[in-house]
Amino acid sequence: MSSSQVGFLDPYGDPDSGVDHLGMRVAGEAAYSKLIDFITTVAWRPRYFSFLSWALQNAWEASAKKSMDGVIKVNKTLQRSILKRLDYTVAASTLLADNGAQRIAGSDAIHKAIDESMQSTITVRDDHLRSSSGSYNIYVGSMRGLGLVETASNVDRPSKTGERIAQFYKLSLGESEKALISAGKDKKSFLPDELRGIAKTAGLAAFNHEKMPDSVFEERLAIRKMLFGATAPPNRRLSVGIILHAHELLQGKVSLDDFRSLTLLQGINTENGNIPFVLPEPYKSIIPHWATYQAHAFAIYALESLLGITLDHAQRLEAHKGEGVDCGQLLNFMSDEVANDKNAISEHQEDMNSWWDFDVDSLRRLVFKHVKKRFETELCEPKLYATLKARPSSAGISLMLFLFSIARLESLNDNYGDAAWVGSQDPFRLPPKVLIDDFREAANKGTKVIEYVRHIIMQYVIKQHHQNAMRKLAAVPKLDTSKFSWEGNRLVPNGSHKAGTSNPRFENAVFCLTDLGYLENNGKVTPDGFAFLKEIEGQSS
Amino acid sequence: MNIIDEISGLRGCQSCIALTFNIDLAWFESLVYQRLITAGVRRILIITDTTELSSTIERQAGAFHRAGIDYSVLGMDVPGCFHPKAIFLSGTNAARLYVGSGNITSNGFGRNLEVYERFEVTKEDTEIPIAFNQFRKYLEGLFKDHFDSVPSSINEFMTHAFGAELLTHRQSNNPQPTLLGSPNELFGQLNVPDQPADSLTMLAPYFDPNGDAVLNLAKKFNAKYFTVITDKRRTNLCTIAATAIRSTGGVIKFLDTENERPLHAKIIFGKGQDWAIGISGSANLSNAAWHGHNAELVVLRRDELSTDLEVLLKGLNSEDATEKELEELGQYRLGEDQVNDEKTSFHQKIVSAKWVSKHQIGIELNGPIAIIDTMVEFIGPNGLLLSKKISIGDNDNHLVITPSDSVRRGQVVSGRINHKGDISPYFVIEDSRKLAEHAQSTRRLDEYANDLLFGHNVENPPEKLLKYLSSVYQNRTERLRNNKESAGEDDKADSVKQTNKNEWVEVSEDDFETHPNFNHSELSYYQSTGGRLRLINLLLFGSETPQNADDSEGESELDENGLETQRTPSKRIDKSTENTRKRKRKHSNLADVVAKVRELYLEDLRSGARETYPLGRIVEDMQVLCAAIHSAFEAGYISEMTFRIELQSILSSLLGNPNAPFNKAIAEIPEDKRTEEWEEASLLLAVSLPLYNFCLSYSGGGKAKIIEMVLWFRHLLSFAPRTHINEVLNDLDRQLPNLKNGVFWMHSSLSSQIELNPFPIFLEDLVENTYALLDFEKVLPFIKPSLVNSLDSGEDDRVVQLLPDGQLKIGFAEKDKGQLQVWLRENPFDLIPPNNGYHMARPRGSMNSVFHIAELENHAKSFNIANRDKAIGILKKIEDY
Numbered sequence A: 001m002s003s004s005q006v007g008f009l010d011p012y013g014d015p016d017s018g019v020d021h022l023g024m025r026v027a028g029e030a031a032y033s034k035l036i037d038f039i040t041t042v043a044w045r046p047r048y049f050s051f052l053s054w055a056l057q058n059a060w061e062a063s064a065k066k067s068m069d070g071v072i073k074v075n076k077t078l079q080r081s082i083l084k085r086l087d088y089t090v091a092a093s094t095l096l097a098d099n100g101a102q103r104i105a106g107s108d109a110i111h112k113a114i115d116e117s118m119q120s121t122i123t124v125r126d127d128h129l130r131s132s133s134g135s136y137n138i139y140v141g142s143m144r145g146l147g148l149v150e151t152a153s154n155v156d157r158p159s160k161t162g163e164r165i166a167q168f169y170k171l172s173l174g175e176s177e178k179a180l181i182s183a184g185k186d187k188k189s190f191l192p193d194e195l196r197g198i199a200k201t202a203g204l205a206a207f208n209h210e211k212m213p214d215s216v217f218e219e220r221l222a223i224r225k226m227l228f229g230a231t232a233p234p235n236r237r238l239s240v241g242i243i244l245h246a247h248e249l250l251q252g253k254v255s256l257d258d259f260r261s262l263t264l265l266q267g268i269n270t271e272n273g274n275i276p277f278v279l280p281e282p283y284k285s286i287i288p289h290w291a292t293y294q295a296h297a298f299a300i301y302a303l304e305s306l307l308g309i310t311l312d313h314a315q316r317l318e319a320h321k322g323e324g325v326d327c328g329q330l331l332n333f334m335s336d337e338v339a340n341d342k343n344a345i346s347e348h349q350e351d352m353n354s355w356w357d358f359d360v361d362s363l364r365r366l367v368f369k370h371v372k373k374r375f376e377t378e379l380c381e382p383k384l385y386a387t388l389k390a391r392p393s394s395a396g397i398s399l400m401l402f403l404f405s406i407a408r409l410e411s412l413n414d415n416y417g418d419a420a421w422v423g424s425q426d427p428f429r430l431p432p433k434v435l436i437d438d439f440r441e442a443a444n445k446g447t448k449v450i451e452y453v454r455h456i457i458m459q460y461v462i463k464q465h466h467q468n469a470m471r472k473l474a475a476v477p478k479l480d481t482s483k484f485s486w487e488g489n490r491l492v493p494n495g496s497h498k499a500g501t502s503n504p505r506f507e508n509a510v511f512c513l514t515d516l517g518y519l520e521n522n523g524k525v526t527p528d529g530f531a532f533l534k535e536i537e538g539q540s541s
Numbered sequence B: 001m002n003i004i005d006e007i008s009g010l011r012g013c014q015s016c017i018a019l020t021f022n023i024d025l026a027w028f029e030s031l032v033y034q035r036l037i038t039a040g041v042r043r044i045l046i047i048t049d050t051t052e053l054s055s056t057i058e059r060q061a062g063a064f065h066r067a068g069i070d071y072s073v074l075g076m077d078v079p080g081c082f083h084p085k086a087i088f089l090s091g092t093n094a095a096r097l098y099v100g101s102g103n104i105t106s107n108g109f110g111r112n113l114e115v116y117e118r119f120e121v122t123k124e125d126t127e128i129p130i131a132f133n134q135f136r137k138y139l140e141g142l143f144k145d146h147f148d149s150v151p152s153s154i155n156e157f158m159t160h161a162f163g164a165e166l167l168t169h170r171q172s173n174n175p176q177p178t179l180l181g182s183p184n185e186l187f188g189q190l191n192v193p194d195q196p197a198d199s200l201t202m203l204a205p206y207f208d209p210n211g212d213a214v215l216n217l218a219k220k221f222n223a224k225y226f227t228v229i230t231d232k233r234r235t236n237l238c239t240i241a242a243t244a245i246r247s248t249g250g251v252i253k254f255l256d257t258e259n260e261r262p263l264h265a266k267i268i269f270g271k272g273q274d275w276a277i278g279i280s281g282s283a284n285l286s287n288a289a290w291h292g293h294n295a296e297l298v299v300l301r302r303d304e305l306s307t308d309l310e311v312l313l314k315g316l317n318s319e320d321a322t323e324k325e326l327e328e329l330g331q332y333r334l335g336e337d338q339v340n341d342e343k344t345s346f347h348q349k350i351v352s353a354k355w356v357s358k359h360q361i362g363i364e365l366n367g368p369i370a371i372i373d374t375m376v377e378f379i380g381p382n383g384l385l386l387s388k389k390i391s392i393g394d395n396d397n398h399l400v401i402t403p404s405d406s407v408r409r410g411q412v413v414s415g416r417i418n419h420k421g422d423i424s425p426y427f428v429i430e431d432s433r434k435l436a437e438h439a440q441s442t443r444r445l446d447e448y449a450n451d452l453l454f455g456h457n458v459e460n461p462p463e464k465l466l467k468y469l470s471s472v473y474q475n476r477t478e479r480l481r482n483n484k485e486s487a488g489e490d491d492k493a494d495s496v497k498q499t500n501k502n503e504w505v506e507v508s509e510d511d512f513e514t515h516p517n518f519n520h521s522e523l524s525y526y527q528s529t530g531g532r533l534r535l536i537n538l539l540l541f542g543s544e545t546p547q548n549a550d551d552s553e554g555e556s557e558l559d560e561n562g563l564e565t566q567r568t569p570s571k572r573i574d575k576s577t578e579n580t581r582k583r584k585r586k587h588s589n590l591a592d593v594v595a596k597v598r599e600l601y602l603e604d605l606r607s608g609a610r611e612t613y614p615l616g617r618i619v620e621d622m623q624v625l626c627a628a629i630h631s632a633f634e635a636g637y638i639s640e641m642t643f644r645i646e647l648q649s650i651l652s653s654l655l656g657n658p659n660a661p662f663n664k665a666i667a668e669i670p671e672d673k674r675t676e677e678w679e680e681a682s683l684l685l686a687v688s689l690p691l692y693n694f695c696l697s698y699s700g701g702g703k704a705k706i707i708e709m710v711l712w713f714r715h716l717l718s719f720a721p722r723t724h725i726n727e728v729l730n731d732l733d734r735q736l737p738n739l740k741n742g743v744f745w746m747h748s749s750l751s752s753q754i755e756l757n758p759f760p761i762f763l764e765d766l767v768e769n770t771y772a773l774l775d776f777e778k779v780l781p782f783i784k785p786s787l788v789n790s791l792d793s794g795e796d797d798r799v800v801q802l803l804p805d806g807q808l809k810i811g812f813a814e815k816d817k818g819q820l821q822v823w824l825r826e827n828p829f830d831l832i833p834p835n836n837g838y839h840m841a842r843p844r845g846s847m848n849s850v851f852h853i854a855e856l857e858n859h860a861k862s863f864n865i866a867n868r869d870k871a872i873g874i875l876k877k878i879e880d881y
Helices: A025-035 A047-063 A076-097 A107-117 A135-145 A160-173 A176-185 A192-202 A214-228 A234-250 A256-265 A281-285 A287-317 A327-340 A342-346 A360-372 A381-390 A395-416 A432-445 A449-475 A505-515 A527-540 B003-008 B025-039 B050-060 B107-111 B131-146 B152-162 B212-220 B239-247 B303-314 B323-328 B432-441 B445-454 B461-485 B487-497 B520-528 B531-541 B546-552 B569-573 B577-606 B615-634 B640-655 B661-667 B671-680 B683-696 B699-717 B722-730 B732-741 B751-756 B759-777 B785-790 B857-861 B868-880
Strands: A003-008 A064-066 A071-075 A149-152 A155-158 A267-270 A273-276 A484-487 A490-493 B015-020 B043-049 B072-076 B086-090 B094-100 B115-122 B178-181 B199-203 B226-230 B250-255 B267-271 B276-281 B297-302 B318-320 B350-355 B361-365 B374-379 B385-389 B392-395 B398-401 B414-419 B504-508 B798-802 B808-816 B819-825 B838-841 B853-855
Touching (some): A003 B303, A025 A234, A025 A287, A047 A135, A047 A160, A047 A214, A076 A135, A135 A149, A155 A160, A160 A192, A160 A214, A176 A192, A214 A234, A234 A505, A234 A527, A256 A267, A256 A505, A267 A381, A281 A287, A287 A432, A287 A449, A287 A490, A327 A342, A327 A490, A360 A449, B003 B025, B015 B152, B025 B050, B043 B050, B043 B152, B050 B072, B086 B152, B199 B303, B212 B239, B239 B250, B239 B323, B350 B432, B361 B414, B374 B398, B615 B640, B615 B683, B640 B661, B640 B683, B640 B699, B661 B699, B671 B683, B671 B722, B683 B699, B683 B759, B722 B759, B732 B759
Parallel strands (some): B015 B043
Antiparallel strands (some): A003 B115, A064 A071, A071 B504, A149 A155, A267 A273, B015 B086, B178 B297, B267 B276, B276 B297, B374 B385, B798 B853
16 A cells, blocks of 8 residues: 655664774784784684594594485584583683683683582573583684684584594593583583592693693693694794793793884894894794784774874864864874874974975875884884883874884885785775875875875775775675765764774784693793794704 | 565566665665665665765775766756655565655665655555645656756666556555755745644654744644754754744653654654645755755645654653753754855756766766867776866767776766866766666566576577576675685674484595595686686586686677677587587696585585575576576487486475475475465476476376386475465466466477477476375384284285475385394485385384384275375385386
8 A cells, every 4th residue: 555654764873883984904903813823802812723633533423324325314413502501511621720820612601600509509591601502612713713613504513633632631631621512511510629630631731830730731832833833834933933032032031022023123222222132144024924914903093093183173173063074174084183193293303303294105105214224213113012001192193103104114015015915905995005106106206294194084984994894894785984974075083093903813822822831821931832933943954 | 674685585676766865875776775686776876965875986986886877876956955765666566655854875874863654555555645636747747857858778677667567556545754845945835724732743853943943843833832842962953043042832751862862853743733745855953955056855644643653752762951051052063964164156957977888988067068168077986086188079968978998988987067166066977878787787586587488588598597697606606705715703603503303414435535626727617717607507507518618718708788698509509519628628627626516515405504595595496407408408409318317306405305405495485475475486486497397308298207206205295285286286387377487398309299298287297296195105004123023924925114394205015034123215316225225214212203114005005085096096106116
């Protein structure tokens, strides 16, 4: 029946928070995953590899039935259930044995359950994580990459390598195995002491205990060999070597900022002076990859910071809610902000006094001079980054960090060529080549700094964000991550943004190496760590 | 009201004309355009304010990728602002018109508080609202004012949009909402009764400096007292205007800014003793809106109809403005709908701008311009500005430009004319060939499917099939990519979706791979070598004709427009043998990839996502897969045996098990929606025709096979609306000619078989036998398997077993060492089943009672139900087979 109806439109919805608002982090992620491929942003403890291989094998044996004609019927529901219950039991035992054990998946929910149990029986549950198979879902990506798992029709089972690693875990378990298997099947609850007993051999933090049983020690050796043995990818071994050398250099814990400086500038500027980071010959093949990755990561941070500042100003300039701000007015305001900050740069270096009045080419030459000094100058990316973190609303510092990052990328590109970048080459993701070419073109054209600043804010911040959000929206129609919308010439802000890096891989890698006995808890390299360095450097040389 | 969601649910509209003041082109393309395309809308014309469009092009260049290629966008010049907001959709099955206050931006679609009126009509309606005709006239008036002579492309749009047959239905005489449009002075068009208004409420964000329009409207409504509601966050109501309004009986209220979105809606509601009037739409409370400077469009509701607007206004959270708040309003500033200084002063209008050849752009103006002093500045797809002097001009009104190489046909290109510093607004250069292709060549998947099934206007079924498969493949590829990118999200969703039911998956040793993920390099390899068509060939022809399917490797033929075409079968077969070796080598790689793609396709169906696939998607799957096999068989590329095996594999994965995705989807249709869904998807015919074809591949027209089909068809008909099924059967004669035109009709390969087993008889038998069995199942006296020995059964007696999932098995009993054993038939579609198709039913004492087995004849005969003997007969035949 024909009809007419009048009403207010339903709310469109607030902008989704989302991550990677410029779509550039994806490019860097691809690079990082080629350099450190044995852990991810959410996978930390190496004993999960052996535990989950064993758990998967148990789940497979219980859920798969082979018929005479060779068809294997797998009860996926049962497989998931066993994986989750085993995960819960082992995680709970780990946390009961060591209340402060870190990086145990589902620890919040398990801690809560332990507290609620009041030290009486602890029920085996399967709701500690939202994923369908507990921590297996978290580690399965890495496990596939390491060849521990094989798959058919979305069904996983351990590969031959997985079975071998599972066998090591099984041997470590000893008498705990029976209890665990019953937990996977149908055992309803455990006494706390029972779980503490299981943790001695099954606990996920057991690799980090000084007095680990011999079988656990053997298991750890097997995982080391699998991850970093002679047949492991060279990038992985050399990246681990760099991390160990960084710890050796700084005689203790290495922060992410330190690591960035060491890999980008081959040195670090500390309160105690400049410390060069000289690596043996074999690392020459991998340092360009790391340096290029770090330079690009600083560029992302700078642009994300500019996005946040632009949005803040758009909201401030918007006289009437929902009407937005004239884009030209916003660009003028942003370039004025950068100009107002010019002294923040020049206070460090006199030669930067009048950089705002330069053309891009002159500024580029000047920046190059500083870039060549690597860590022996106050004007370098790690320092600018630290300043920006302290003054997050500084458009000038953000811009300068961006310029230094591009100049660094250009310099690295001159020295090592395009191959130094191992991340995504998709132009939309603004990989180094796109940024460098644009920078060179602006320099060659005689573009003024002020014009280039406006270009960066318009092209790499406003449009890049908008296009990125629109790509996401086209892919997932309910997911509008746009922080503003366009109405003619007006930019209507919908939210704010805080720059940041979402990449804890370095810290996870350090955690993993500590578990594996290459680093001490205080960050010092262990004798095994030194032996490993000797081995890879000897072999590589 | 949610326009985006409503567009998604749209059926049967192919044209869209949208009016808006401004537009976020990138947002439109990412969201609204996608929804329109998915719904089958292919001709899209966006009309927007010239100045706003120019700003959008300038600011967003490089961020939108379809304007001028996949849809048209036209800047409209009026003396004030071009300010109406409307979306008109029309087609063969339905028409819909939205008129309201929101622009085509995320703010206009609900981030702001926006009001919209929706008019709707379907082809079943005998009467249509007059608003559709009023909207047509409104558009015609706009075009007439804008163009001296309306361009043919616009006329074509209008013809398609308003030429829908359903819009010719009689116009309703009932009281109904009507449209008022300007620039013909909106105020003058508004007729208000002489009797004074007892109440008058006006809602809008924008006003005049002295509140003139408000005062005039209050006067027109003869209202002594009235209320003005606005939003202090965004209104341009100034202190002077507020004072004027209050001094003439007005009360000013502000929206509660905590609970309401920023106001952009415009509503007026007045009520007298015997009358009421409600107005909603684009017109602010300004002279620009009401006295003819702007183009505006509003909906007028009278009397009872207007109470909906009263309800909307009453539902708003608002408070009387305080003196302090009114003081803080301050000085006047222009509202969005009032002409500002940025309005261009370019002295000519752009009538059209389009590619006239591969390298040249033609721009038509409504008046002469001196070519010698004129430049055209282009913005290419990367957002870079390039200038070009005009080299040729047919005459002073028609400029022809050969842009530089970086501006190419097929890309989004915008431009503006610069005549000695007198600069036009930016406009989009249209590629009319692409637009026409887009409008004609690709249509909604459902429609292709209907064409394939029913043969509506199918002139070239293979071409239609190819397009259908191509579209499906493209969609799937996109979905595959999206799934890969959001794998983490899938996992989360997976955990939420889990139910208590056990999910079983069947695999074999050979299936396991250590790197199972779809290899993107293979996908890109396909795409880079024009592989989409080749892939479809392989879907069509399978591995039976690898040399033929592989022929197109890097050699796809191009037609005169540069479009890839499918080679004809004869051309493939005639291919020179010189390349045979090369082809064979390529094939070994290609076959691997094809195997993966096909595996993915079926895997997709059978496993993981089964719980989430909607019925439409599965029907689409079945049609793709069956159509491919049908077409290959009809074209002679595969043998009858291969046809049978391939079709059986598809049908068994879809229908063979009550838990198969298709059957589950059927079962999950809510009872009150069943008739609608079955009708919508023509489910009975869509499923029975492939089954029929499968039967036809057996001797004697496959009459004997119908009996086996019944076992599967039970899964389907258990959840079918019987009345609908009977209606389809009664109407089958009328449908038959259409069916015979579709590619599912085996008109050449199996014509003799068709004579032996005509489709109407096949379908009638199938339905009748299935219902007989379904009725019979309900009364069978089953016993537990553990008690099978107590069956009052002799050796070789027939037994039936009903499994808890609904599978019905038939078999026989035999005595072995004094023990009675029961043997049951497995899947009746197994061509060479193990143990001749039987397996022994093992007594499972602990099992649920629904595992019951029944001795067929003796027990069953004690029940007197309709069709009992028929049902027994069917079961016996199945067992005998």
